[in-house]
Amino acid sequence: MKGKARIDGRSVDCVPGQSIVAAAKGIGIAIPTLCYDPRVEPSATCRLCLVKVKGRRLPVAACAHALEPEMEVTSEDPDLESWRRTILALALSENPAAECRRCAEIGPCELHALAKKLAVSPVFQGAASGRFKEDSNPFIRRDYEQCIYCYRCTRVCGELEQAHAIAPAGRGFKSRIATFFDGGLLESSCTFCGQCVQTCPTGALMDKKMLGKARATEATKVRSVCPFCGTGCGIELHVARGRVIGVTPDWNAPVNQGSLCVKGQFGLDFIHSPERLTTPLIRRNGKLTAATWDEAYGLIVGKFQQIKDESGPGAFALWSSSRGTSESNYLMQKFARAVIGTNNIDNCART
Template structure:
């Protein structure tokens, strides 16, 4: 399709038809501020922060939902839209706890960034504000609806991306707020705790519990890695402080997961430093030192050893069984947590080294 040419802030921008003004601007490196819009989510048009002035339109239009057309002339920073943004921010702050000093999101909060950028204080439209209890019912996500700006990013991530539909908007008007399941605790909802809602929340309303109090964004080193849980290979960005993982995010540039993860990838990183974690191979006492293998004797105890010894013991055992009962008495089960290459090698080991076709894979079960 023919490209569409439009002008944004005096700069000529070429884009594909059907794209929004927001997308066109983003492609051209022009930032239009937004709270409810997110590149990975369908547009919502709710926050009214991304309002821009478009020639020929009576009122300012949200850039996230306004589609481009040839010859469009867009102003993203006219006095009118800047004033509108300020008012929206003032109104949002008028029903916000303003506890940035101790808020978990300080430094990674879009509302905070915009209030700073537009020099908006929280005291212009004093009035009643919400006092919701904080929901800590589940092990992964803390929900503080007092900090929620009802942008519905979480609703869209849960419904449009994951199809779980655990989050929706309850009540209306000033009392409209996010809720889970049948508006009960998150723990009792269909939530799978994938944390996609946490990933897209622009404020401190949805926070990963494991990271609370562990470090500010500027104290954290971000390390890209591939998730070690399964063979999908999601790209993660680990948040590391003092050589300890305090959090994980899906990387938006991950070719496999495009920013989304499951509960394990996002929240299951505490095993790394867990005291119960095995970091060395272990062998039963009797296999190394002989003696009885009775379960109630010392021969049954685990003994830490090195890899060569452990593999030697395992190989010896397999050889004995094959010699005594034949190769088909051995079966091999591979894992989806292993790489393709590792599974291929396991297949070689089973068929060519051991000599059996008894090989299967956990993903088939």
């Protein structure tokens, strides 16, 4: 199905299966979206990405339709602009909350950033759709007064993370995001990967640990790699006043493409933990006491030598961590074979 199509008069090569949104992005045309997350099946719920396709009576959702050869797509015209502005105004009307905490404390949410970009104000008034959900879990704040029901969270939870903890329940304006029988996340199959929080385009889902730490304008983002395992997921550390206040995934990291697990997402507060070890500890008279590195290594070398002399190198087995890099794991086996003299070496990633 190779061929060429046109978007806003510009010729584009068709890639089989590629959506109109993605193809447009490839040539620098940003079609507005809210329910779109390229990692999961499109749901075409927000309808903001509507484009006109020549020969079709009604506009189509560009996120859910592939760009096909000979297609002539219009992504901007007065009709589309009017529809998009009305849809966005409708979405704003179900979230009458005065302040968005995501915008204030973490960084601009997609909904408000788009409303600002298109200069859309809430022209419609009426009932609000969602309610704040009390949930005692330590990680995820669920404030559906801010929800626009794009269902990104439920799709990411089901399709991407395969956790199936949350799904849409009820119907129509009374639809809600629910676990089985509307329980808390702790009682559900939630793994607290936090990816619902990260894909959420509003302040409906937020990282509880990040709230109340700083204003969004105070923090800078530092690209880093998650230290918890050897996968090497890209993360962005949010740093304010010299302290790490939270983590968001690096959307461009090739390894994880925006995904993280519970450790990387919510576990990095160990950085500033008062319980963190800052020196080697040696057990003396049954009690761990602080020591220097020279003292610690001296003890290790002495004990290793003693065991090797008494029982031979076969008494050793070495086990290295996949949190280490390939280089450190290489060095570990070198140490086992060349220094200790044993082949008893393994790695926790080899199961």
